Amino acid sequence: MKKTLLVAALAAGFYxxxxxxxxxTDGQLKxxxxxxxxxxxxxxxxxxxxxxxxxxxxxxxxxxxxxxNMVANLVDEIPTIxxxxxxxxxxxxxxxxxxxxxxxxGTKVTSADVAFTAAYCMHPEGGCAQIxxxxxxxxxxxxxxxxxxxxxxxxxxxxxxxxxxSQSPIIQKAQFENCMGAKAPECTEQNFGPVxxxxxxxxxxxxxxxxxxxxxxxxxxxxxxAFSSVVLKGGGDAASAARSVLETGEFDYAWNLQVEPxxxxxxxxxxxxxxxxxxxxxxxxLMVNLTNxxxxxxxxxxxxxxxxxPFLSDLAVRQALSLAIDRQTLVDVGYGDAGQVTCNVxxxxxxxxxxxxxxxxxxxMAAAKKLLDDAGWVPGSDGIRAKDGVRISILYQTSTNSVRxxxxxxxxxxxxxxxxxxxxxxxxxxxxxxxDQSSPDTFQKFFADIExxxxxFDGTDPEKYMANWHCSDIPSPANQWLGSNxxxxxxxxxxxxxxxxxxxxxxxxxxxxAKKMNDMLMQDVAMIPLIHRGGVSAHxxxxxxxxxxxxxxxxxxxxxxxxxx
Amino acid sequence: xxxYAIRRLLFAIPTLLIISFLIFAILDLAPNDxxxxxxxxxxPEVREKIRMALGLGDxxxxxxxxxxxxxxxxxxxxxxxxxFGITIGDSENRLRVQSWATRSPVVDLIIERTPQxxxxxxxxxxxxxxxxxxxGVISAYRQYSVFDQVGxxxxxxxxxxxxxxxxxxxxxxxxxxxxxxxSIYDTTHEVxxxxxxxxxxxxxxxxxxVLALFNASQLxxxxxxxxxxxxxxxxxxxxxxxxxxxxVVLLVHVLRNSLIPVVTVIALGIPQIFGGxxxxxxxxxxxxxxxxLIVGIQGADIPLVQTLTxxxxxxxxxFNLVADIVYGMLDPRIRYE
Numbered sequence: 001m002k003k004t005l006l007v008a009a010l011a012a013g014f015y016x017x018x019x020x021x022x023x024x025t026d027g028q029l030k031x032x033x034x035x036x037x038x039x040x041x042x043x044x045x046x047x048x049x050x051x052x053x054x055x056x057x058x059x060x061x062x063x064x065x066x067x068x069n070m071v072a073n074l075v076d077e078i079p080t081i082x083x084x085x086x087x088x089x090x091x092x093x094x095x096x097x098x099x100x101x102x103x104x105x106g107t108k109v110t111s112a113d114v115a116f117t118a119a120y121c122m123h124p125e126g127g128c129a130q131i132x133x134x135x136x137x138x139x140x141x142x143x144x145x146x147x148x149x150x151x152x153x154x155x156x157x158x159x160x161x162x163x164x165x166s167q168s169p170i171i172q173k174a175q176f177e178n179c180m181g182a183k184a185p186e187c188t189e190q191n192f193g194p195v196x197x198x199x200x201x202x203x204x205x206x207x208x209x210x211x212x213x214x215x216x217x218x219x220x221x222x223x224x225x226a227f228s229s230v231v232l233k234g235g236g237d238a239a240s241a242a243r244s245v246l247e248t249g250e251f252d253y254a255w256n257l258q259v260e261p262x263x264x265x266x267x268x269x270x271x272x273x274x275x276x277x278x279x280x281x282x283x284x285x286l287m288v289n290l291t292n293x294x295x296x297x298x299x300x301x302x303x304x305x306x307x308x309x310p311f312l313s314d315l316a317v318r319q320a321l322s323l324a325i326d327r328q329t330l331v332d333v334g335y336g337d338a339g340q341v342t343c344n345v346x347x348x349x350x351x352x353x354x355x356x357x358x359x360x361x362x363x364x365m366a367a368a369k370k371l372l373d374d375a376g377w378v379p380g381s382d383g384i385r386a387k388d389g390v391r392i393s394i395l396y397q398t399s400t401n402s403v404r405x406x407x408x409x410x411x412x413x414x415x416x417x418x419x420x421x422x423x424x425x426x427x428x429x430x431x432x433x434x435x436d437q438s439s440p441d442t443f444q445k446f447f448a449d450i451e452x453x454x455x456x457f458d459g460t461d462p463e464k465y466m467a468n469w470h471c472s473d474i475p476s477p478a479n480q481w482l483g484s485n486x487x488x489x490x491x492x493x494x495x496x497x498x499x500x501x502x503x504x505x506x507x508x509x510x511x512x513x514a515k516k517m518n519d520m521l522m523q524d525v526a527m528i529p530l531i532h533r534g535g536v537s538a539h540x541x542x543x544x545x546x547x548x549x550x551x552x553x554x555x556x557x558x559x560x561x562x563x564x565x
Numbered sequence: 566x567x568x569y570a571i572r573r574l575l576f577a578i579p580t581l582l583i584i585s586f587l588i589f590a591i592l593d594l595a596p597n598d599x600x601x602x603x604x605x606x607x608x609p610e611v612r613e614k615i616r617m618a619l620g621l622g623d624x625x626x627x628x629x630x631x632x633x634x635x636x637x638x639x640x641x642x643x644x645x646x647x648x649f650g651i652t653i654g655d656s657e658n659r660l661r662v663q664s665w666a667t668r669s670p671v672v673d674l675i676i677e678r679t680p681q682x683x684x685x686x687x688x689x690x691x692x693x694x695x696x697x698x699x700x701g702v703i704s705a706y707r708q709y710s711v712f713d714q715v716g717x718x719x720x721x722x723x724x725x726x727x728x729x730x731x732x733x734x735x736x737x738x739x740x741x742x743x744x745x746x747x748s749i750y751d752t753t754h755e756v757x758x759x760x761x762x763x764x765x766x767x768x769x770x771x772x773x774x775v776l777a778l779f780n781a782s783q784l785x786x787x788x789x790x791x792x793x794x795x796x797x798x799x800x801x802x803x804x805x806x807x808x809x810x811x812x813v814v815l816l817v818h819v820l821r822n823s824l825i826p827v828v829t830v831i832a833l834g835i836p837q838i839f840g841g842x843x844x845x846x847x848x849x850x851x852x853x854x855x856x857x858l859i860v861g862i863q864g865a866d867i868p869l870v871q872t873l874t875x876x877x878x879x880x881x882x883x884f885n886l887v888a889d890i891v892y893g894m895l896d897p898r899i900r901y902e
Contacts, residue, residue, distance in 0.1 A: 032749070035602075036860055038666035046666045046864055047602040127618025129603060131611050185618070185668035192669065207667035207674055208860045209852035210752050231753060235850045235860065240736070240748070247741045248748050430865055433605070434598025441596065444609070455605045465606075482609035 024215045024228035026563035029543075031555070032251040034241040036208045036234025041191040042169060043121050043128045044184060051166050052255070053211055053232055055553035057104075057196035058169035061095050061114070062160070064551035066278060068349045068460045070164065074101060074109070074197060078160075081505070090155035090505060095163065097146040103172050104201045104216045111148040115140045116173035118150070118162060125181040133161045133168040133458075157505045158461040165459055166553035170197070199225040199559035209234060219559070226562035239263060245538045246273040252540045255554060258403070261336020264536070273541055277337045279534040280550025281348050281465075282456040284339075284407075286321075286396075286528040287486040288312050293395075293447045302447055303476045304488060310390045312449060316375035317392065318525035321450075323371070324418045325411055326363035327530055333410065334403040335531060342532035346518040349460050351507065354515040357522040360529075368418055377419075385419040393421040397441075398452040399429040407452070407530070437480060444475040446486055454533055460551060463510070466517045467498045469526065489526040570890060577882050584878045585636075588871055589629050597865040599665045619665050635662045636872065640672050666866040674857060675873065679839075681752065682853030685846070686838045689773045693780025694831065700781070701788020701827075705796060706815060716785065723782030732775045732848040739771060746771055752852040772849040776842050780834075787830050791823040798822075825895050832888035836880035 037053040038046055045051050061074045072078050079085020079093050086093045101109040118140040121128040138153040140162075150162055162168055172195040179187035192205045197220070200213035213230040233251070241254040246267040257264060257275070268275050292309050293302045300306035311317050327341040343357040372378075377385040377392060385392045394415070398404045405426055412422040425448065427441045433453075440447050457465035467473065468484035471491075475483035494517060501513045521527065537554060539546045545561040548554065599619060600612040620628065639659045646653060661670040700720075704713040740748035747768050756762045795801065796819060804814045843855035850856070854873065861869035893899045 038664075038860075038864070039668055041668075044668055045603075046599060048604055124614075125618060127615040129600075129607060129611065129615060131614070132606075132608050182618070185663060188667075188669040188673075191667075204753060206677060206752060206852060207664070207669060208857060212753050233749060233752075233850065235852070235856055236749075236847060240848070243736075243741065244749055248744065250740075250747055250749055430598060430601040430863070431596045434596065434601035434865065436596045436598050439596035453605075458604075458606045480613070482613060484608070 022223040022226060023219075024225070026226040027228060029227040029230045029253070029558075029561065030251045031230060031232045031253045031255070032236075032241045032244055033232060033234045033255045034236050034238045035256075037205075037211055037232060038208055039191050040194055040202055040205060040211065041171070042167060043126070043130050043171075044191060045129055049234065049255075052553045052555055054194065054196075055166040055169070055198070055555050056200045056213055056230065056232075056558055057198045057202055057216075058171055058194050059196060059198045060165055060169045061097075061163040062165075063556050064165055064459065064549065065556075066547045066549040066551070068280075068551045070160065070460075074098060074170065086159055090152075090157055090159065092149055092151045093156075093159040094143065094147060094149045097148075098220070099146070101197060101220060102218045103195050103197060104218050105172075105195050106218055107172075107174065109170070109197060110145050111142040112145075113173045114148040114163065114170055115142050116176070117170050120171065120176055120180060120184075121168075123181040123184075126184045128184075130167045132464075133165075135161060135464075137162060155503060157501075157503065157510065158463060160459065160461070165551075166556065167458060172196075200230055203229075221559065225559045227558075230558070242267055242538055245540055246270055246275075249273070249540060252543045253546070254538045257536045257538055258338075258401075259536075260334070260403070261332075261338070264336065264538075268538070271541070273538050275337060275536060275538045276546060276548040277534040277536045278548040278550045279340070279348060279532060280456055281346070281462075282454050282533040282535075282550075283342060283345055283347055283529050284452065284454045284531040284533055285345060286411075286530065287443075287446065287451045287453075288318055288321075288525060288527055289446055289449050289451075289487065290526065291488045293449065295447070299477060302445060302488075304474065304490065309449070311377075311387075311392050314375060314377075315525065316371045317377065318528070320368040320371045320418060321415065321420070322360055322525055322528045323364050323368035324414045324420075325360075325528070325530065326414065327361060330407055330410060331531055334406050335533065338534050338536040339531040340534075342529050343522065344518050345521055345527060345529050346462055346466065346514060347529075347532040351511045352462055352514045352518075354518050354522075356515075356519045363414070365414070365417060372419070379419045383419060384421045391421065392419070393423070394450055395423050395425060395448040396450040396452070397425040397427060397432075397448040399432040400426045401429070404452060442481065443486065444481040444483065446475070446488075451486070452530075461510075462514050463501050466501065466514055469517075469521060470495050470498050487526040489521070489524070491520070491524070494520055566890070566893060570886065573886050573889070577886070580882060581875075581879060585633065585875050586629070588874050588878070589632060590625075592867050592871055592874075593625060593628070597867070599865045599867070602864055631660075632662065632868070632871065635660055636875070643670075643672070662868050662872050664861075664866050664869045666861070666864045666869070671869050671872045674869070675854065675876070678852060678854050678857050681851055682839065682846070682855065685750075685769060685772050685851050685853060686776060686842050686855075688769065689776030689842075690780055690834070690838055692773060692777040693784060696777065696781040697784035698788055698827075700785040702792055702815070702820060704785070704789045705792030708793065713789075716789075720782035720785050723778045724786070727844075728775050728779055728842065729844045729848060731778060732771070732845055735771045735775060736848070748849070750849050750851045752850075772842075772845050772851055776845055784827065784830065787827050788823065791826050792819060795819045795823045825892065828895060829888045829892055832884055832891055835887075836877060836884050839880050840877050 033049050035049040037049055039050050040054045042051045042054045059073055062070050062078055063073050065071050070078050074097055075095055076098050079095060103109055121131055122134050136152045136154050138151045141149045143149050175190055175195050179190055193202050199216055199219050201216045202211055203214045204212035211232040215228055238257050239259050242257045242259055242264060244251045245254040247270050249272040264275055290309055290313055291302055291304060292306045297306045331339045331341055341361050343360040344354050346352050372385055377387045380386045408424045412424060415422050431439055431441050432443050443451055469489045473483045473485040474488045475481040497513055497517050504510050504513055535550050542564045544564050547557055549556050600615050639661055642653055664671050700716050704716045707713055736748045739746045750768050756765050801819060804818050843859055846853045846856040847859055858873050
């Protein structure tokens with residue numbers, strides 16, 4: 001122990017003479033998030049902004065880089081089956097911490113901290129927001145001071161849920177020991193200023209407003225970070241955040257700029273900053289309700305028991321609705337750099353992206369009409385197609401958001417051309433995405449024919465995401481409408497593939513399975529993917545080293561950021 | 566007067582209890598979800614657990630009573646403890662009103678925010694009054710003159726153009742184009758010397774002026790109308806007939822009498838200062854109470870919104886009383902007996 005400290009001290013002394021001049025020499029970094037940060041403990045966060053703000057302070061064992069590859073962070077190498085870190089039966093993974101790691105308060109990072117982090121998040125009364133990263137974790141053992149072994153109750157082909165990515169960082173045992181379970185929210189001091197291993201430490205925190213950070217003097221790389229302090233301001237709206245970087249130059253980095261593309265382009269003309277985007281797995285999609293949402297059904301409304309949808313259960317209708325959409329126009333109008341056309345619900349990473357459905361990239365109104373004609377849906381006297389007295393009249397809902405409403409209006413127009421009547425509806429995001437049991441307007445209840453929103457998955461492994469469309473995940477009154485299978489898609493063949501993916505270990509096999517599942521969903525048109533959405537941020541031209549990342553926190557490599565000389 | 570004040574204060578108690586119940590019930594019934602801003606990748610079962618951890622599992626009456634106890638007993642006790650440095654009872658385990666988003670006591674957030682709101686919004690109110698009174702007086706004295714016409718025109722614009730528009734206009738002109746003033750309020754800034762004081766002034770100019778324009782337009786109209794009422798009164802003619810100078814007639818006799826209704830309007834407007842200027846604070850990112858409220862609403866942080874709105878309700882009730890009492894003091898004709 002003494003010896004390692006001595007070595008560390010010597011090493012620090014050595015670096016003092018050579019590279020330390022770089023640390024903290026670039027002054028202040030000013031970041032603006034238009035959603036203000038509420039808390040610096042990612043386990044109790046109420047949104048992405050909190051996780052990103054805390055990612056400057058607390059770090060996971062491994063991060064994802066901008067291409068979605070895992071990179072070792074607090075460890076020297078990522079455990080795999082090849083290097084013996086992951087057991088042959090896929091039921092355990094062993095992480096070995098790097099030597100000489102210390103917390104910002106100067107104490108040593110040990111396996112006890114890692115094991116404590118798991119216990120903290122998995123406590124049943126804690127209300128930990130990131131608990132899904134610990135799914136199937138049976139126990140976390142401290143093998144020795146720097147080695148920790150995670151045991152799973154089932155075989156985990158992708159065992160990188162716990163401690164990987166900004167949602168699952170390591171917190172200090174000494175600091176949070178008395179904050180377990182129901183006590184967690186009461187530890188304001190800890191939640192507002194966690195001790196971490198990251199490049200910065202929070203020195204001042206005004207909840208829902210601003211975070212001030214200074215350099216972590218104990219950061220493992222003595223030459224980094226280049227900036228001596230960071231201010232992360234929050235609040236306002238996306239357009240003015242963009243303006244403060246691109247037009248007035250008051251800030252260096254602005255996050256998540258959901259602004260109409262032409263406004264952003266115009267702001268970027270000033271030359272003070274540039275817009276950057278990156279693509280993760282987010283897809284804006286139309287969910288097709290395969291069950292009947294008729295209010296007359298009462299409690300059975302929108303459930304399998306309520307019966308099939310009167311017209312959307314016809315595959316030809318679903319195919320025609322998809323064919324009638326000109327996705328490129330939707331991108332041009334609403335997304336610009338932040339979107340590209342997609343025909344898959346699983347568009348990335350590259351190994352999982354299928355090319356079998358690319359036909360949808362082109363609008364084909366004639367083919368769509370022919371499909372409906374052949375299936376017996378013919379226009380009535382009012383121009384709306386009908387068959388056996390059932391008119392194709394769609395209630396199309398989404399959350400309130402100017403881009404989404406523009407998309408709705410365009411799609412309504414194309415469907416009208418096809419002979420389909422569409423009624424548009426938008427619901428406040430807090431209600432639509434909120435799981436209020438008493439509200440009929442949630443996206444889970446889906447009391448409409450079509451609904452539109454974006455979803456994605458954390459990290460790079462789609463196993464959990466593709467399992468969303470398993471029969472057992474259909475929202476219904478029996479499970480308090482808690483389910484992710486919005487289209488109420490139920491296919492035994494698909495469920496078999498989900499089960500197979502749960503045991504496949506080789507990446508090629510997993511990729512093949514994921515593609516097959518994606519293609520099955522697409523060819524059955526259980527949902528209609530529209531746009532592969534990217535994250536858009538802006539940074540000042542003088543800020544160097546930004547590697548925009550959709551797989552992890554956007555601030556994942558802030559230690560490497562510097563000011564152009 | 567004292568009897569009257571005490572009677573009014575006692576009557577305020579049931580009023581406030583009813584208000585607190587209404588606020589609590591309305592916000593509780595609103596379809597909103599504190600986990601609504603979490604990424605969709607967080608599964609619904611986890612969200613349900615988070616809601617339970619926030620105490621949403623209890624039935625409505627229990628949550629209301631808990632909140633009442635926290636607000637009326639625990640929080641005041643806590644303030645007394647902090648003020649005098651003493652401990653009353655089991656203060657370690659006393660539950661305070663906790664914000665759902667920040668997991669910290671709501672009252673601490675409010676105390677942290679109040680100074681900025683008082684400085685920026687309060688300053689705009691003072692500036693507004695200082696502009697409004699002379700304009701009102703001159704406009705009334707020289708009714709239908711060019712000054713009056715221009716004043717009327719400007720106050721109509723100030724009154725009818727919303728602050729979110731004037732705010733953006735100011736930012737585009739003074740920040741984006743001219744680059745003179747910062748568009749974003751630096752809330753970590755501390756005044757230590759003249760340079761930092763100057764920076765503080767620069768960052769306050771825009772939000773203060775946007776709000777002052779709005780306040781001044783409103784108040785100058787009241788002032789003008791009240792002056793016009795008084796100028797045609799008999800006592801004014803008497804004063805002039807006595808041979809008093811025009812300046813004395815106008816500023817001593819007419820102005821004092823005309824101020825009575827204006828003072829009431831000013832007093833009734835004071836709770837709005839505490840309420841913060843929601844939109845203006847949001848545009849310039851001033852970390853005041855208005856911005857706190859809007860963040861709370863967006864994030865479905867119900868305890869925060871309930872507590873803030875209720876504090877505003879208390880302030881409104883209180884300043885109504887103050888206005889009535891001040892009225893009695895200014896106008897000897899009014900007696901509360």
